[in-house]
Amino acid sequence: MRFLMLVKHGENPGPPPKEFLDAMARLGEEAAKSGTLIQSGGLSPIAKSTFVRLSRGQVTAIDGPFSEAKEVVGGFAMFELKSKEEAIEGAKQFMELHRKYWPGWEGETEIRQVLGPEAFDPNHRTAC
Amino acid sequence: MPMAASSGPSACADGLNVVLSVVVTATDTHRAIDAVWKIESARIIAGLTRIVRDVGLAEELAQDALVAALQQWPESGVPDNPGAWLMGTAKHRAIDHFRRNSLLERKHPEIVRELERKQEMVVADIHTAIDDEVGDDLLRLIFIACHPVLSTEGRVALTLRLLGGLTTEEIARAFLVPEPTIAQRIVRAKRTLAEEHVPFEVPRGSELAARLSSVLEVIYLVFNEGYSATAGDDWMRPALCEEALRLGRILAELAPKEPEVHGLVALMEIQASRSGARTGPSGEPILLLDQNRALWDRLLIRRGLAALQRSEKLGGARGVYALQAAIAACHARARLPTETDWPRIIALYEELAHLTPSPIVELNRAVAVAMAFGPAAGLEIIDTLVSEPSLKAYHLLPSVRGDFLFKLDRFAEAQAEFERAASLTRNARERNFLLDRAQACEEAEPKSGPR
Numbered sequence: 277m278r279f280l281m282l283v284k285h286g287e288n289p290g291p292p293p294k295e296f297l298d299a300m301a302r303l304g305e306e307a308a309k310s311g312t313l314i315q316s317g318g319l320s321p322i323a324k325s326t327f328v329r330l331s332r333g334q335v336t337a338i339d340g341p342f343s344e345a346k347e348v349v350g351g352f353a354m355f356e357l358k359s360k361e362e363a364i365e366g367a368k369q370f371m372e373l374h375r376k377y378w379p380g381w382e383g384e385t386e387i388r389q390v391l392g393p394e395a396f397d398p399n400h401r402t403a404c
Numbered sequence: 405m406p407m408a409a410s411s412g413p414s415a416c417a418d419g420l421n422v423v424l425s426v427v428v429t430a431t432d433t434h435r436a437i438d439a440v441w442k443i444e445s446a447r448i449i450a451g452l453t454r455i456v457r458d459v460g461l462a463e464e465l466a467q468d469a470l471v472a473a474l475q476q477w478p479e480s481g482v483p484d485n486p487g488a489w490l491m492g493t494a495k496h497r498a499i500d501h502f503r504r505n506s507l508l509e510r511k512h513p514e515i516v517r518e519l520e521r522k523q524e525m526v527v528a529d530i531h532t533a534i535d536d537e538v539g540d541d542l543l544r545l546i547f548i549a550c551h552p553v554l555s556t557e558g559r560v561a562l563t564l565r566l567l568g569g570l571t572t573e574e575i576a577r578a579f580l581v582p583e584p585t586i587a588q589r590i591v592r593a594k595r596t597l598a599e600e601h602v603p604f605e606v607p608r609g610s611e612l613a614a615r616l617s618s619v620l621e622v623i624y625l626v627f628n629e630g631y632s633a634t635a636g637d638d639w640m641r642p643a644l645c646e647e648a649l650r651l652g653r654i655l656a657e658l659a660p661k662e663p664e665v666h667g668l669v670a671l672m673e674i675q676a677s678r679s680g681a682r683t684g685p686s687g688e689p690i691l692l693l694d695q696n697r698a699l700w701d702r703l704l705i706r707r708g709l710a711a712l713q714r715s716e717k718l719g720g721a722r723g724v725y726a727l728q729a730a731i732a733a734c735h736a737r738a739r740l741p742t743e744t745d746w747p748r749i750i751a752l753y754e755e756l757a758h759l760t761p762s763p764i765v766e767l768n769r770a771v772a773v774a775m776a777f778g779p780a781a782g783l784e785i786i787d788t789l790v791s792e793p794s795l796k797a798y799h800l801l802p803s804v805r806g807d808f809l810f811k812l813d814r815f816a817e818a819q820a821e822f823e824r825a826a827s828l829t830r831n832a833r834e835r836n837f838l839l840d841r842a843q844a845c846e847e848a849e850p851k852s853g854p855r
Contacts, residue, residue, distance in 0.1 A: 308653075309542070309658065310650075310654065311651065311654035311657070312650060312653075314703060315703060356649075356650065358442055358643075359435075359438075359442075361435045361436055362439040362443060365440055365443060365486070369485075372485065392680065
């Protein structure tokens with residue numbers, strides 16, 4: 277099962293402490309070595325976002341800067357895991373890391389399953 | 405250093421199954437424990453094996469820790485760092501185990517001294533092991549589980565058990581084999597490793613190539629078992645593909661300089677990328693060229709192509725897995741079937757045939773030749789394979805030959821080939837598919853003649 281993890285935090289959490297960056301590097305290495313991390317990345321600040329919107333029959337592209345949002349998605353990671361419980365455990369470890377090495381940081385990891393054909397038909401499990 | 409023969413109780417094959425079946429039916433905490441176990445068990449077993457030098461004993465100690473978690477966590481809650489908790493608990497069990505043993509052996513002073521020395525070493529070792537780089541231990545565990553001293557079946561079962569954290573029941577279901585058979589294979593494999601004093605190490609020098617190829621063989625075998633579903637259909641089979649892919653990715657991280665590891669990973673990533681397109685709504689197989697390429701997983705293709713490139717950069721382009729990956733990559737790069745680079749595929753099959761001559765490779769080359777130069781050219785190659793004894797019961801030979809004959813409007817011959825192929829396959833859906841093609845020949849027959 278594939279899961280997308282969205283890491284959300286306040287608009288400007290400030291620069292991360294070095295200890296945090298070191299711990300993150302170790303966790304990233306471990307995740308790669310566990311064979312479960314498929315893809316990951318950090319995202320540019322929301323001030324640089326562009327929204328392309330369809331509303332009342334009109335398509336418009338709106339550039340930033342925007343007034344500060346309460347919470348923004350700062351990064352994402354895609355994992356191939358055996359169960360949602362594994363995803364939860366992984367996200368907990370990730371949050372633990374923040375708690376330990378980045379005092380004052382607050383935020384959340386949203387876990388979203390990436391749907392395959394099996395999500396729409398319980399009897400259908402594709403042979404890969 | 406050779407492993408000591410197991411001094412613990414005999415390897416218990418069913419303990420984990422009992423434990424995990426409890427997990428499956430119990431509360432959220434139990435589900436969390438199951439997840440933690442699947443994430444952490446291989447690393448814990450690997451770390452313990454380095455310390456106690458016996459895979460069977462290491463697994464037992466790890467399971468003891470799991471049992472302790474099942475008893476304590478529902479009350480205390482899941483600890484902040486569950487992996488470290490399990491490792492710490494297993495560590496204490498290891499120390500207890502050695503203390504108990506030295507008490508039992510008190511009558512033999514030399515042995516006691518030896519054990520005490522060992523125990524001191526062990527205790528020191530355990531404390532460093534926890535903070536140590538676990539990667540090397542995991543790599544050693546992969547090599548020991550895939551050791552050539554074991555039967556292929558034993559290697560597969562042990563690898564899935566120790567590295568995949570799969571239960572005996574799950575492995576049995578995936579391979580459509582009775583559970584006791586798998587349990588016995590695992591017990592026997594552990595015993596063999598202990599009896600043969602197989603060292604817990606990453607092989608070096610001239611031994612490395614042979615040992616690595618044994619590891620790759622096991623991983624690819626697991627993948628293919630899931631991918632090709634030779635018999636029946638079962639939901640555990642896709643899990644085998646995923647497990648093999650995961651093991652391959654781990655290996656690529658742990659042994660990043662080995663080109664064939666990346667070659668195998670590339671091959672599996674690209675093959676897995678087609679999983680959503682390989683079967684129709686009712687499970688019937690869809691041939692590569694008929695697949696809806698929009699359903700191919702671009703992320704896996706990209707990972708596969710990157711792995712292939714890594715393999716080639718390391719000088720591994722001519723490896724058996726890299727060549728097969730390169731062939732798969734030709735398909736992956738073609739946005740439409742008509743854009744397929746068939747001449748390159750033919751060249752790659754020729755190289756593969758040179759490296760590992762096999763009628764199966766020839767059969768595949770015949771398909772590529774038919775695509776590049778027409779069915780008559782393909783038929784010419786395939787007709788040299790018809791008398792090949794090793795392909796006598798291989799359904800794809802008459803299936804492919806039938807396809808060529810069909811395209812040459814030789815419908816009666818094609819029909820006979822499809823019917824023969826249908827009688828040879830063990831897969832029900834494939835059989836239906838072949839019988840449908842035979843039926844199509846019969847319908848085409850009256851209009852026989854140039855189309």
